[in-house]
Amino acid sequence: MGKVPVTVLTGYLGSGKTTLLNRILCEDHGKRYAVIVNEFGELGIDNDLVVGADEEVFEMNNGCICCTVRGDLIRIISGLMKRIDRFDAIIIETTGLADPAPVAQTFFVDDDVRSKTALDAVVTVADAKHLPVRLGDSPEAAEQVAFADVIILNKIDLIDEQARQSLVARIHAINPYAKIVMANHCDIDLAEVLDLGAFDLERIVSLEPGFLTEEHAHEHDEQVKSLSLTATQPLLPELFDTWISDVLRTDGVNILRCKGILHLLDQPRRYVFQSVHMLANGIFTQPWTNTEPRHSRLVFIGRDLDEARLRAGFEACIQKGSATPGLS
Incomplete structure (x- = not known):
């Protein structure tokens, strides 16, 4: 074999x-x-x-x-x-x-x-x-x-x-x-x-002459950070579109990557959002099943991310009366 x-x-x-x-x-x-x-x-x-x-x-x-x-x-x-x-x-x-x-x-x-x-x-x-x-x-x-x-x-x-x-x-x-x-x-x-x-x-x-014999130390750019946002209640589509468009327009140069799987209000299917700098697209994919939690998860990877402002903007997109999203 x-x-x-x-x-x-x-x-x-x-x-x-x-x-x-x-x-x-x-x-x-x-x-x-x-x-x-x-x-x-x-x-x-x-x-x-x-x-x-x-x-x-x-x-x-x-x-x-x-x-x-x-x-x-x-x-x-x-x-x-x-x-x-x-x-x-x-x-x-x-x-x-x-x-x-x-x-x-x-x-x-x-x-x-x-x-x-x-x-x-x-x-x-x-x-x-x-x-x-x-x-x-x-x-x-x-x-x-x-x-x-x-x-x-x-x-x-x-x-x-x-x-x-x-x-x-x-x-x-x-x-x-x-x-x-x-x-x-x-x-x-x-x-x-x-x-x-x-x-x-x-x-x-x-x-790399030491490829087979040396331990390769890889140091990442310490300015590049990951920010994760989650919400257990649906997002309001109009508010999310306005907010994310503004974020990418003002901070897109520092946002290397943004991607998420979102639960939008009154939508039975997942909304997959992805962006690179200021270029973005979103599509609806497969339906949520009856047994899985309908959570929104959005990740930013970039430099000089304003975590407090991004969190506040994301929170404002959540349907009123819902739980506060997580941040890590």
């Missing part, structure tokens, strides 16, 4: 990683995937955004997979190996603030993991509009590009041809070996990212 292939799916906050993951899980390719989802904040959202999420989707919150929860990754993979008959491959979706190097290192320095799995490829999803800025202000974004075997340049419709050529040249200056795939909404042929056998250990060792 061969080793289980593992794809590490990385990319900065809001690049489109979950969109790609859902495409992989929805397509009729005959493969079964175990999925490990890692989020930066303590309130998990992405797990509920993964289509068809079942017992083979594992969630790791309140820490970056390359730092505090790396031991959890090893334990989850070891547990998966005990029921290998239930899946064909593993996909790891990292938090947008993860350095891929320590994650990849796990598959070579842990004896149990190395003997049973094989790192197939590191796939980085990049937001074409915001990547130039992120390469300048975020070490994580540069690390994700440098370490990639495949780079999906997503949201390509948001930039013109001159900006596209300039961005490709900048990526190649960082990583001349990565394959670049252009996309909108991650609408790519999945053969571009799966079953590639593309991870090149020799290249990585040349990039």
Whole structure:
């Protein structure tokens, strides 16, 4: 029996990683995937955004997979190996603030993991509009590009041809070996990212000579914080729309990512809201079931977040007479 292939799916906050993951899980390719989802904040959202999420989707919150929860990754993979008959491959979706190097290192320095799995490829999803800025202000974004075997340049419709050529040249200056795939909404042929056998250990060792022998310390930008808001009573749609629009208009430059699953008044379906800086969208998805609590959960990740003001604005959107939301 061969080793289980593992794809590490990385990319900065809001690049489109979950969109790609859902495409992989929805397509009729005959493969079964175990999925490990890692989020930066303590309130998990992405797990509920993964289509068809079942017992083979594992969630790791309140820490970056390359730092505090790396031991959890090893334990989850070891547990998966005990029921290998239930899946064909593993996909790891990292938090947008993860350095891929320590994650990849796990598959070579842990004896149990190395003997049973094989790192197939590191796939980085990049937001074409915001990547130039992120390469300048975020070490994580540069690390994700440098370490990639495949780079999906997503949201390509948001930039013109001159900006596209300039961005490709900048990526190649960082990583001349990565394959670049252009996309909108991650609408790519999945053969571009799966079953590639593309991870090149020799290249990585040349990039980081201590890859196999040194413990990789990854220091995050301490200015980047996560703020989680919850409400047990429905939100008033008009008030939420007005409030969130104002927040993104005034503070969007500091809000790297906002995402939430919301219970809106008189709406039987979940409202999924997502934004990157000032670009936002919201859609209604599957109905709430009769047995689950209809809670709203909204997460902001950014710099210089005014927690008190965001909390007050969120509270003002809740139906009168309802409970006070939580803040963490």
